[in-house]
Amino acid sequence: MMPIAPLLMLASGALHAVVNAILKSGGDKMSSRALIDGSSALLVLPFALWMRFPWASLPWLAGSMLVHVIYLVCLIKAFETADMSAVYPVMRGSAPALAAAVAVLFLGDPISWTVVAGISLVTAGTLAVAWWNTPGSKALAWALATGAMTALYTVLDAQGSRAAGSAFDYIVWFFLTLGGTIGLLFAVWRGPVFLLTAREQWKPGLIAGALSLGTYGLALAAYRLGDVPRLAAIRESSILFGVAIALFVLKERVGKARMLGACAIAAGTVVLLTRP
Secondary structure, three states: OOOHHHHHHHHHHHHHHHHHHHHHHOOOHHHHHHHHHHHHHHHHHHHHOOOOOOHHHHHHHHHHHHHHHHHHHHHHHHHHHOOHHHHHHHHHHOHHHHHHHHHHHHHOOOOOHHHHHHHHHHHHHHHHHHHHOOOOHHHHHHHHHHHHHHHHHHHHHHHHHHHOOOHHHHHHHHHHHHHHHHHHHHHHHHOHHHHHHHHHHHHHHHHHHHHHHHHHHHHHHHHOOOOHHHHHHHHOOHHHHHHHHHHHOOOOOOOHHHHHHHHHHHHHHHHHHHOO
8 A cells, every 4th residue: 555545544534634623613514514515515516527538437436425415414413412522423433444455355455464453452442431431322223324324435436536537537527416415305305404504504515515524635645546445444543633623622521431442443553554
């Protein structure tokens, strides 16, 4: 794997936590998500004028769009029912093992015992959060469903970005099609509530939309350079940033179980970064 790929994933994880903190701190979550994704689509629109549509990636792009809609609904429901520090580690930490299994079994990506150990530590940290400090059965179910959708779209987009002639082509058209679809769908879904939210929160939505381009654009670029199992697990370093933001910015209570889980996730991330 090229050394740049893990660094891209670390940066992606940090930005991902910030985007979700903005979403969590907002009012109506579905309206906020419409603002975020709609802003992303508007920001990439000028680039689409000279970027080729990745026709070879169309099946993967279409599948990813469908999965992302389900993912975002699950994400919103999880944030509506529990603190970020309770559900964010579960939804992110449950994804690497699932993504690794799919990538190895169906895409033929390589995996080593070191990567298995790193993924296991990340998963163990997730279980610590879920088992000893459960956010409630409903919130836990939404968080686990979010993790499953994360694993699925990770594999779809990794394959789609590889099939595209250029990573930038896929990234631009991914955000244009997905952002436009989600922005319109969720805005219509919420109706007048969206208009009120847009008037009050358009600035945070625009900032989060720009950061979304960074977080997933970096991830898609990294997937073209290395194997999915290791990179998907490294991206879940976002959990560490997410817990820190929940503690110091959102002022949520973060108990010992969540801190221990975050430490296990950190250890797994270090293993994945430092070992082949």
